[in-house]
Amino acid sequence: MGKVTGFMEFERVEEDYKPVPERVKHHKEFIIGLSNEQAKVQGARCMDCGIPFCNSGCPVNNIIPDFNDLVYRQDWQDAFTVLDSTNNFPEFTGRICPAPCEAACTLNLNDDPVGIKSIEHAIIDRAWDNGWVKPRVPRIRTGKKVAVVGSGPAGMAAAQQLARAGHDVTLFEKNDRIGGLLRYGIPDFKMEKHHIDRRVGQMEAEGVTMRTGVMIGELPKGSKVTNWAKETISPQQLQKDFDAVVLAGGAEQSRDLPVPGRDLDGIHFAMEFLPQQNKLNAGDKVKGQIRADGKHVIVIGGGDTGSDCVGTSNRHGAKSVTQFELMPMPPEQENKELTWPYWPYKLRTSSSHEEGCEREFAIATKEFTGEKGKVTGLKTVNVEMKDGKFVEIPGTEKEYKADLVLLAMGFVSPVQSILEGFGVEKDARGNARATVDFHGGYATSVPKVFAAGDIRRGQSLVVWAIREGRQAARAVDEFLMGFSDLPR
Template identity: 60%
Template sequence: MGKVTGFKEFERQDESNAPVPERIKHYNEFTIPLSNEEITKQGSRCMDCGIPFCHSGCPLGNLIPDFNHMVHQGEWQKASWLLHATNNFPEFTGRLCPAPCEKSCVLGIIEEPVSIENIEKQIVERAFKEGWIKPQPPKTRTGKTIAIVGSGPAGLAAAQQLNRAGHTVTVFERDDEVGGLLRYGIPNFKMEKGIIDRRIAILEAEGIIFKTNVNVGENYDVEELKKFDAVVLCGGATVRRGLPTPGADADGVVQAMDFLTQQTKVLFGKEVKDQVLATDKHVIVIGGGDTGSDCVGTSNRHGAKSVVNFEIMPKPPGHRSPTTPWPFWPLQLKTSSSHEEGVERNWLINTKEFIKDESGKLTALKTVNVEWKMVPGERPQLIEIAGTEKTWPCDLALLALGFTGPESTIADKLGIEKDARSNYKAEYGKYQTNIPNIFTAGDMRRGQSLIVWAISEGREAARQVDIYLMGKSDLPTKNEIDDLVAL
């Protein structure tokens, strides 16, 4: 513990944001970092608990009290080493992770938790600025070749770990740029794409080969994968959930990920035919998660006439619900920076019909208020409330309903077994499919999940691939890293 009374002396401070009228004029990041002095104080709030529950909240097993202590001591380079010991890409998680570690923070029982995510971000940004993050190519090569399909966080983590083990790694990405949903699914105002590019430059310098515009199973024969000694499938969960609602085929009903991807491509000069714009339109975003929030922020930057958000679930409480006590992930209302930029949020509302004109263009939505009937031992029942029907003007409806699972093309062509939820079947901890030299990790294996789970699974899958190829592995496990730091 850096300062025994730090958690008593200092209140939590987070980065501030540029004013709304200023930031909605552009697509760049708009956070205003804390000073080094303030970050040092924030690090000193960590209580160095005897049992640090923040570890249980983080799938990566980040050494949180340890790097907090280093920040308090001003040992930023050591903090960077500790952070990178468990997390290949803290610049991604420090911006995009919902921070389950903070929800498990012991200090959070009585006060605001330690600002772990922001400290993590400041450590890695300082490390890049000081030039501490350098390529670390392996000293020797094993002669083994590995194909990784998908360049999202799971694929990138697996690639870096396997390359460090000395294997020759080729990453295939079907889009025109590396990064998966980090590239085109996350708006630039949440993470500028130069953040991805500088890390990819490090990975390339370490010897990882990237091939873009390669869609395995479509323009790249799956038989070509048999030329590699091992394959890791990290294609994500990309099958988008739709709505079986009358009129859903109207011109103006758009998948959120298409809307977000188009905007990012246009921002970087990519050719997009018939971009969907929210400009001067009544926009309704259906779905209350992070993707829905991203649509709200993007619509406001387009200059939408109005932005409304629908969520079929009840409005969460403002504070942690008794049904999700510490240290569990809380049922609690989340208000994002995009929500602060302007949106009418509605809960317990269900879309009954998309209304279109004679030409097929969307003009309105019909909705009804609902409630959930809970019967012990049975699935919750959705009950419509009579007399609550309403028609909303709408020119653009964005479906931000999440993903149902991975695309089946590769599994079908290679004969890979899938589980009951359509995910590629592989036991957690083993990551090996029914085909011995083919492994899978991240959302493709577990379904739609968090970025920290993707990186964790990519790292763990890499270790299993290394063991499969070499009979043993020097790639670290979480427990081994804890033991090393303890020494």
């Protein structure tokens, strides 16, 4: 703890944003990171608690007080070494993680928490700029072959850890580039994709073989799941060719809204809309792109994916953007004595909301209306919770104009046909059933097949995916070798 009274002397400093009129003209990142001095002050605010709840609040258990202190002392390289020991991809989490560590910060009880996420962001950006991020090539090869299916953060973390243990790892991705939801779900203005490309280069140098455009198993006919595969490999072939298989696909089955008029043109899942813009940003040609230019856009779903649709629609030049949320409006300030150190339920306003968006809470869509087969509006009603169910409030019916409706209500499960292709036992929510026990964890009901990330736990955060990928890698290494030196 470098500055004993730092938390009493210094206020929290937030990362700044470029002005709205400037940033909505492009799809580039617009966050202005902390300067060296600002990061030093933020590090000084850390109290180095006797029980650092931030460590347990962070799913990958980042050693937060240590790297905060090192940043305060301006020892950036050692700060990176500490951060790199627990998190494979801090440049991802430093940009898009909601920072449960900050909610758990002891200082958050009666003050603003330490800006942990902004410090993490500052550390990893300096590490890349200074060439400290290098491939860690194993000295010994085991001769064991592992297939990792799905190249999102769980798959990337599992593949990297297994390669560093000396295994021959092949990472399969059905789309045309590595990254999963990071690549085609997260807008570039939140995380530019060169961050993924740098990690891909590092992983290839460590021995990971990348195979894109390869579908393992089959998607059901008419599936809306993003898929640019040019080759298909059966689950049985994969099990035959590899000593172990890690299923690390996402919870890609979007929640639908089966109300009258759903079949009208102009109603799309968020994951039909967002990937197209990311492909366009990457220099690809996109035929028939879903555009929001000059349209009244309704985004149904109040979470992060809905917010991403808001930001993208504003960059297209939408005439208006309105976001619906079924739940009532949360309080602006949580009851910290009740919720700390857990993730609080409170109103959160994203940078995309600040760019222009009307937000409606406790509202349900009853019907889509249209003309000549195209959506022109929708009918809604306000709702309230009674006896655990949403009940319509009489007299609150309303109609909204809508030229484009984006469904961003979350994801219900992985694609079921993939799990069925492997014969993996599923839980009640349709996820792959696998425990997280210290020994034998992440193993499915099928021999030598493991599952990690959203395909196992359901829709979750990038940081949870990285944690599960790391832990599954240790479980696979132990399965193959009888023991493992990989960190869990």
